[in-house]
Amino acid sequence: MTAEIMDYVNENVYGIWFLIGAALVFWMQAGFAMVETGFTRAKNAGNILMKNLMDFCIGTIVFILIGFGFLLGEDLLGLIGKPGFDIFTAYENFDWSNFVFNLVFCATAATIVSGAMAERTRFLSYCIYSAVISALIYPIEAHWVWGGGWLAQIGFHDFAGSACIHMVGGLCAFIGAWMLGPRIGKFVKNKEGKVVKVSANGTVSKCAANDGFCGVVAAMGRDGKACSVQLGGLVRVPYSGETAPAVGWNLLAADGNGGVSVVTSGGHSYLAVEVDTTGKTMTIML
Helix, strand or coil, rough: CCCHHHHHHHHHHHHHHHHHHHCCCHHHHHHHHHHHHHHHHHHHHHHHHHHHHHHHHHHHHHHHHHHHHHHHEEEEEECCEECHHHHHHHHCCCCCHHHHHHHHHHHHHHHHHHHHHHCCCCCCHHHHHHHHHHHHHHHHHHHHHCCCCHHHHHHCCCCCCCCHHHHHHHHHHHHHHHCCCCCCCCCCCCCCCEEEECCCCCCEEECCCCCCCCCEEEEECCCEEECCCCCEEEEEEEECCCCCCCCCCEEEEEEECCEECCCCCCCCCEEEEEEECCCCCEEEEE
């Protein structure tokens, strides 16, 4: 009788501890959401938060339908678990704590990827990815280790999900980042401070060497396809050439690299109010 009581207590205490661990892992979703939001620009904060939320929402549905069976179902040739619907047909004997624990790990593997593909993935496309990794990728590879698959059969052990969760999530993130490339408008060469020409219809173009210029780029758009141009007032521009400008009136033309140079003919006169010979910049009045 005592042994039966102890077995009952141990079984239930273990289940409670399992659920406490699952709750702690679940809050990793909030942690990922916060850190990824901090890495993105303000305009994309809502998008990245919603993607983290959808990881758990979509992942729960597909994990119930097929993912859990692929993970912990009857082993088939060491590669995959046999899908089943015990969660619907034998719910009175179903191991709910084990299910919840593996569900939150599945969602964690999916949400690792969202930060790597932030700001350049359509919401619908990301939802499709989330469903695929939660239904197929994570359950199948995790079965190899935790479901009695071929890795478990040769003695492989994964401590705390370092391989099944973090390595797989990181690998998917790496592939996604490689396919998408860098974030649009975030890692572009700074073109602010470059002299430009502005046509009558408002088109801005780069100046060739010895061209005249009428403005300076004040700010670039995030997509790199739009800019604001300062056409008057004091501006700071880089200069090049053998002849250094002096404070006062100078005959200047574009140097072809976004800066200006002192010329003897063909340029326009600009008033220089400051010249920094160390940084090779000058402040002129447009």
